[in-house]
Amino acid sequence: MAVLVYPENWDGKFKKLSFELVSYASKVAEMLGVQAVAVSIGSVDEGELSKLAAYGASRIISIDNGSLKSLDDQAYTSLIAEVAKSVSASVVVLSNNNTGKALAPRLSVKLKAGIASGVSRLPVSTSPFVVYKKVYSGKAFANVEIKTPVKIITLAQNSFEVTESPKPVAIEKSALQPDQNLLRTKVTDVQKQTGKILLTDADIVVSGGRGMRSADNWGPLVEMAGLLGAATACSRPVSDEGWRPHDEHTGQTGKIIAPNLYFAIGISGAIQHLAGISSSKYIVAINTDKDAPIFEAAQYGIVGDASKILPKLVEKLREVKSK
Amino acid sequence: MKILVCISNVPDTTTKVKFIDDQKKLDVTGIQWVINPWDELALTRALELKDDASNGVQTVTVAHVGLVSAEPTIRKALAIGADDAIRVNTDPADAYGIAAQLAEVLKTEKYDIILCGIESSDHNGSTVGGMLAEFLDCPSVTCVSSLNIEGGQTVISREIDGGKESLTVPMPFVAVVQKGIAKEPRIAAMRGIMAARTKPIRVYEPQAIENFTEVLNYEMPKPRAACKYVDAENAGQLIDLLQNEARVF
Ligand SMILES: Cc1cc2nc3c(=O)[nH]c(=O)nc-3n(C[C@H](O)[C@H](O)[C@H](O)COP(=O)(O)OP(=O)(O)OC[C@H]3O[C@@H](n4cnc5c(N)ncnc54)[C@H](O)[C@@H]3O)c2cc1C
Numbered sequence: 256m257a258v259l260v261y262p263e264n265w266d267g268k269f270k271k272l273s274f275e276l277v278s279y280a281s282k283v284a285e286m287l288g289v290q291a292v293a294v295s296i297g298s299v300d301e302g303e304l305s306k307l308a309a310y311g312a313s314r315i316i317s318i319d320n321g322s323l324k325s326l327d328d329q330a331y332t333s334l335i336a337e338v339a340k341s342v343s344a345s346v347v348v349l350s351n352n353n354t355g356k357a358l359a360p361r362l363s364v365k366l367k368a369g370i371a372s373g374v375s376r377l378p379v380s381t382s383p384f385v386v387y388k389k390v391y392s393g394k395a396f397a398n399v400e401i402k403t404p405v406k407i408i409t410l411a412q413n414s415f416e417v418t419e420s421p422k423p424v425a426i427e428k429s430a431l432q433p434d435q436n437l438l439r440t441k442v443t444d445v446q447k448q449t450g451k452i453l454l455t456d457a458d459i460v461v462s463g464g465r466g467m468r469s470a471d472n473w474g475p476l477v478e479m480a481g482l483l484g485a486a487t488a489c490s491r492p493v494s495d496e497g498w499r500p501h502d503e504h505t506g507q508t509g510k511i512i513a514p515n516l517y518f519a520i521g522i523s524g525a526i527q528h529l530a531g532i533s534s535s536k537y538i539v540a541i542n543t544d545k546d547a548p549i550f551e552a553a554q555y556g557i558v559g560d561a562s563k564i565l566p567k568l569v570e571k572l573r574e575v576k577s578k
Numbered sequence: 579m580k581i582l583v584c585i586s587n588v589p590d591t592t593t594k595v596k597f598i599d600d601q602k603k604l605d606v607t608g609i610q611w612v613i614n615p616w617d618e619l620a621l622t623r624a625l626e627l628k629d630d631a632s633n634g635v636q637t638v639t640v641a642h643v644g645l646v647s648a649e650p651t652i653r654k655a656l657a658i659g660a661d662d663a664i665r666v667n668t669d670p671a672d673a674y675g676i677a678a679q680l681a682e683v684l685k686t687e688k689y690d691i692i693l694c695g696i697e698s699s700d701h702n703g704s705t706v707g708g709m710l711a712e713f714l715d716c717p718s719v720t721c722v723s724s725l726n727i728e729g730g731q732t733v734i735s736r737e738i739d740g741g742k743e744s745l746t747v748p749m750p751f752v753a754v755v756q757k758g759i760a761k762e763p764r765i766a767a768m769r770g771i772m773a774a775r776t777k778p779i780r781v782y783e784p785q786a787i788e789n790f791t792e793v794l795n796y797e798m799p800k801p802r803a804a805c806k807y808v809d810a811e812n813a814g815q816l817i818d819l820l821q822n823e824a825r826v827f
């Protein structure tokens with residue numbers, strides 16, 4: 256028996272998200288009295304793989320194969336399922352990010368395993384197996400029992416601290432090959448912008464609303480995001496107006512995100528906006544209207560004019576960074 | 579070519595959710611039910627593809643697993659422009675069950691493109707689309723932000739870290755769609771509403787499928803700690819608090 260975890264890599268490197276997942280999986284393994292096994296897919300060198308051991312993985316299985324350069328839902332699923340069977344996984348942990356959303360549901364059918372997605376805590380109990388997850392876009396939570404022998408959990412981003420618990424580790428190169436018949440999607444073009452952070456994976460997000468007043472006022476906001484290594488985002492009216500690109504819009508009809516820190520600048524906090532960001536760990540609101548609903552969702556707030564406050568924040572951040 | 583759009587019937591987002599029966603059940607009194615917003619956009623995209631005759635889309639069908647009480651939502655999809663509908667007559671209590679019921683129907687009804695939303699706004703599972711693809715043993719692409727047909731080939735783009743990827747995928751396939759797939763949801767015109775009354779809804783009785791998960795009870799979120807205010811004149815202090823108190827960077 257084991258807890259299997261799939262920490263994704265980005266161009267051969269793991270991120271905090273990967274370590275969060277492994278930390279979580281190893282705690283679940285501890286609750287069950289079994290080992291945590293990590294499976295990595297793609298080209299990741301041994302040094303990078305061994306980092307996973309620091310977070311409690313006791314076995315790392317690496318599937319490295321030239322035909323696995325980009326995500327193919329079907330091929331990746333069948334590889335993870337093979338590994339899950341070979342290590343007799345009773346729990347499989349993935350992230351509730353784009354990749355996890357692509358793979359976890361397919362795995363559920365392949366392994367006849369019940370799934371709970373967007374789980375934000377350790378299991379409430381392991382027998383019966385009950386987890387706590389967000390429902391109604393954060394307006395409520397549910398205790399969900401997974402009734403099948405194998406269980407799949409997708410972990411909400413930024414909901415679990417990265418915890419070090421180094422274990423002696425064995426790194427195994429797996430000879431598993433993807434079934435070429437399953438590799439049916441073909442990537443024909445990749446457009447990357449350097450420095451652009453995937454909004455749904457970002458740790459910190461700096462977001463602006465109609466209170467930014469015009470497309471010309473985003474300089475300091477973008478600069479602040481740059482200093483923080485943050486992604487930029489916006490409310491829907493802002494992307495509708497064309498002040499910012501459509502892929503930055505968060506909310507019910509935009510991106511659903513769960514960063515560690517979300518700055519809502521000149522955003523009123525409409526329910527449709529909150530539906531996309533309420534899982535953020537910390538929300539900072541900057542708004543001229545002290546009664547704006549966003550302050551009810553925020554932990555930190557400044558009542559005032561964003562065009563005056565942003566330059567001050569930028570200045571302070573520069574100072575902090577230069578130290 | 580035939581397109582299927584799977585739709586979830588959800589409380590309008592502005593609903594204040596409440597639970598009854600020891601917090602075990604959603605209190606549905608007064609709830610306004612709507613097509614899940616992503617599914618509305620998926621339907622819009624399907625209809626846009628059909629509008630351009632060169633794409634060769636013959637029909638757009640919507641499918642819902644749910645009881646007869648969901649028919650107004652299905653009719654709304656028909657009013658927006660879907661040609662016909664499928665309803666599997668069972669309580670949709672678990673994503674696996676929903677996907678399994680849909681897969682059963684798709685053994686006899688065949689579609690080339692199946693669209694699902696990235697998430698249903700009620701249970702936030704993000705799972706039905708992928709599950710359905712695995713049941714059908716067909717490819718899936720997730721987080722799809724555009725879908726076009728070019729010379730009979732489907733060209734899809736999805737977001738990745740730092741940008742976008744374009745891919746082609748052979749039919750049949752499941753596309754799980756997100757923001758970008760269509761700009762604005764199409765709304766029903768008077769003519770559409772009239773026409774919807776007579777469009778067919780094929781009702782299937784459910785298979786015996788055991789649910790894999792069960793909601794034991796619901797909880798309301800703990801109230802967040804009251805907002806801590808920083809004086810606008812001293813805005814820089816916010817950075818100190820975030821760094822030293824919240825420790826977020
Ligand atoms: C079906 C549906 C779906 C929707 N989906 C989404 C969605 O996904 N995402 C989304 O964001 N919205 C969505 N909306 C729209 C939503 O209801 C709100 O209209 C929208 O979020 C408001 O955007 P905003 O906060 O930028 O603008 P406003 O509500 O206009 O708020 C602007 C705020 O800026 C403040 N302000 C003004 N000047 C300044 C200044 N100088 N400095 C600081 N603050 C200032 C104001 O006090 C105000 O609070 C949806 C609506 C519907 C009906």
Ligand SMILES: Cc1cc2nc3c(=O)[nH]c(=O)nc-3n(C[C@H](O)[C@H](O)[C@H](O)COP(=O)(O)OP(=O)(O)OC[C@H]3O[C@@H](n4cnc5c(N)ncnc54)[C@H](O)[C@@H]3O)c2cc1C
Pocket residue numbers: 583584585586587604606614616617641642643644670671672673676693694695696697698699700701702703704705706707793
């Ligand atoms: C009164 C009521 C009570 C409910 N109680 C429960 C409950 O206790 N537990 C529970 O898990 N669910 C319950 N549901 C069902 C719930 O509405 C969801 O449809 C279902 O759980 C799938 O949610 P998900 O978040 O996993 O879907 P997701 O996987 O997030 O949905 C993604 C996409 O799958 C498709 N899809 C989702 N649901 C359906 C459907 N029913 N028919 C066709 N396509 C669909 C849509 O394209 C959707 O965009 C209840 C529904 C109602 C009306």
